[in-house]
Amino acid sequence: MNESYAERGYARGGYARGGQRSTKAERSTRAGGVILAAVALLSSFLVLWGLYYATGTGERHKVALAAAGCEPNLLSVNVGCTTVWMLERQWTQLTTSDLQQLNADVADYTVNARRNLAKAESALTAEVTTAKAFDRSLAQFPFPPVVAPPAKTLIQAIQARIKLMGEQARSSSLTQLRSFNDRVNASGAAIQADMTLVHKALYTRPTVNQEP
Amino acid sequence: MSTTRDYERDPYAREHDLYPAEPDLYPADYESGVYPDDGLGKWGDEEEPAADHQPRRRWSKSVDAWMEGRIKFGGTGVKRKTAALILLGAWGFLPLFFMLPSLFTFNTNTIGNSVDDTLGTGAMVNLFMCLLITPAVTLTGQRWFVPLRRWYGIMFACCGIGDALGAAFFDDFAGNPFAKLVEHTFTLIGFLMVLLAIPLFITSNNWAQRKLGRYWKRLQRLTYVIWGLLFFHLATLEGFGFQRGSNGSGFAGDGDAIFHQRLYQYCACSLFLLTIRLPPVKRWIVARQQEGRNRLVFMAVMPIFALFLFGFIFIINELIFKGTHSFVENPSSE
Numbered sequence: 340m341n342e343s344y345a346e347r348g349y350a351r352g353g354y355a356r357g358g359q360r361s362t363k364a365e366r367s368t369r370a371g372g373v374i375l376a377a378v379a380l381l382s383s384f385l386v387l388w389g390l391y392y393a394t395g396t397g398e399r400h401k402v403a404l405a406a407a408g409c410e411p412n413l414l415s416v417n418v419g420c421t422t423v424w425m426l427e428r429q430w431t432q433l434t435t436s437d438l439q440q441l442n443a444d445v446a447d448y449t450v451n452a453r454r455n456l457a458k459a460e461s462a463l464t465a466e467v468t469t470a471k472a473f474d475r476s477l478a479q480f481p482f483p484p485v486v487a488p489p490a491k492t493l494i495q496a497i498q499a500r501i502k503l504m505g506e507q508a509r510s511s512s513l514t515q516l517r518s519f520n521d522r523v524n525a526s527g528a529a530i531q532a533d534m535t536l537v538h539k540a541l542y543t544r545p546t547v548n549q550e551p
Numbered sequence: 552m553s554t555t556r557d558y559e560r561d562p563y564a565r566e567h568d569l570y571p572a573e574p575d576l577y578p579a580d581y582e583s584g585v586y587p588d589d590g591l592g593k594w595g596d597e598e599e600p601a602a603d604h605q606p607r608r609r610w611s612k613s614v615d616a617w618m619e620g621r622i623k624f625g626g627t628g629v630k631r632k633t634a635a636l637i638l639l640g641a642w643g644f645l646p647l648f649f650m651l652p653s654l655f656t657f658n659t660n661t662i663g664n665s666v667d668d669t670l671g672t673g674a675m676v677n678l679f680m681c682l683l684i685t686p687a688v689t690l691t692g693q694r695w696f697v698p699l700r701r702w703y704g705i706m707f708a709c710c711g712i713g714d715a716l717g718a719a720f721f722d723d724f725a726g727n728p729f730a731k732l733v734e735h736t737f738t739l740i741g742f743l744m745v746l747l748a749i750p751l752f753i754t755s756n757n758w759a760q761r762k763l764g765r766y767w768k769r770l771q772r773l774t775y776v777i778w779g780l781l782f783f784h785l786a787t788l789e790g791f792g793f794q795r796g797s798n799g800s801g802f803a804g805d806g807d808a809i810f811h812q813r814l815y816q817y818c819a820c821s822l823f824l825l826t827i828r829l830p831p832v833k834r835w836i837v838a839r840q841q842e843g844r845n846r847l848v849f850m851a852v853m854p855i856f857a858l859f860l861f862g863f864i865f866i867i868n869e870l871i872f873k874g875t876h877s878f879v880e881n882p883s884s885e
Contacts, residue, residue: 368838371831375851378826382854385819389861392809399806 405544421481423544430541433480434534437473444469452520456513463508470501486540493533500526611692618695632695640699643680643706646673647713649874656880659721664882666717668873671741674710675781675813676866677703679820682778686827689836690852701755704774708752715745737787744780747773778821785814810865819862823855 409422444466451458474497482490503526507519618635621628649669653661681703688694718738719728726734732742751773753759760767793812809815826832839848876882 371835
């Protein structure tokens with residue numbers, strides 16, 4: 340390098356004036372190489388470690404989801420994940436209003452079943468409408484895989500009850516109307532049992548193995 | 552080559568390295584960075600390009616010259632350099648673009664919840680892009696992309712100021728807007744960074760550059776103070792650890808808690824940006840390039856750059872993730 344300075348007539352100038360300064364510069368350049376080598380080594384190690392760490396992403400993802408109470412298969416880019424508590428809240432909102440309405444319809448039917456056929460049938464029709472709406476809401480509810488089978492049974496039980504109540508609503512007399520009561524009550528008990536199963540399954544935190 | 556008087560009168564030319572750094576000491580045909588001591592006393596010098604040997608310089612100059620050519624566009628033509636700068640620079644506007652819908656609709660919920668994430672991360676991206684220009688010049692010897700430094704700097708300031716305004720007026724912290732900015736250590740440091748960015752933003756034009764003369768460059772070196780403060784801002788915001796289970800910093804939902812720790816991202820990116828700026832390292836690179844050992848330089852720099860990319864990709868991921876939520880005005884709760 341100094342040669343080229345000399346050739347270019349700069350030998351009298353600052354850098355090529357004495358060997359001392361150029362040696363200092365060379366030493367500094369060498370130090371630059373050492374620094375770069377050290378940082379490159381550290382970086383290589385960190386990059387390789389990062390890649391190794393990335394291989395365990397799947398397992399850590401499952402653990403993290405389970406720790407956060409994320410429901411399997413209900414991961415959403417939008418909210419990160421649907422947690423057990425979020426799902427519980429949704430379930431409570433869904434069931435509370437529909438069950439209240441159904442209870443009111445049943446009470447109305449019970450009052451009129453012995454004395455007024457038209458009012459009793461009207462109460463039954465209202466109950467069928469509410470039950471159908473409840474059935475539709477259940478079909479759209481994002482049940483996690485573990486809860487899906489009891490939920491399916493519940494939906495089938497509700498549909499059976501709707502069918503039965505439809506027949507009951509077409510009765511021509513109060514006696515015929517009341518003859519359905521035992522079967523309707525039995526289907527109601529089946530629905531109640533299925534509801535309990537769904538509720539229990541929904542409120543159970545997913546395990547690491549259940550996470551996708 | 553212009554005279555010393557021209558140089559002093561025209562700081563813009565000095566900034567663009569049209570004149571030597573020390574015109575009185577060096578000969579008239581001085582080429583920046585050719586001398587071994589060029590790096591000395593230039594810590595954090597954003598303006599000096601890498602010195603190089605003739606073949607490399609020729610190649611770099613030829614790329615610069617090619618960029619000056621024109622692309623035919625309809626009836627008219629546009630400079631390749633202009634087109635490339637627009638394409639590369641447009642990304643700097645992305646954080647502000649993400650916030651536009653909530654600004655137009657004045658959706659305070661979105662602004663309050665995600666302005667700090669979207670614009671804060673955007674400011675970090677723009678700062679790193681701004682700081683990346685000098686190492687890129689050092690390593691490639693090309694200069695056509697140098698104007699991007701100013702653009703990314705401006706975008707950094709805009710994002711930072713937007714972040715501070717959002718935090719001051721729409722955050723959940725208690726107190727008046729000023730109290731919100733100073734009541735936590737990390738907000739105080741962030742506020743300080745914004746205060747430092749304001750004079751840089753105001754003076755980021757040719758007129759200010761001419762008026763301030765040699766003081767302009769000194770003022771612009773505040774960028775390094777901001778860079779340093781960002782470390783403390785993130786350290787106080789995120790801590791030094793990472794998320795385990797549901798506790799700690801960095802979102803662990805996808806199982807990559809370490810990669811999402813913003814302080815680690817900062818360190819991974821800064822290592823490259825800092826190392827290439829060190830004068831001895833700069834000199835070593837120049838010396839090896841002069842010897843024609845570009846492969847050695849490549850081998851030495853590649854792992855550090857790979858680490859930079861590792862960190863930077865996750866910052867971009869954060870920006871796009873939070874930014875798209877802000878854009879659809881459904882702010883992420885993470």
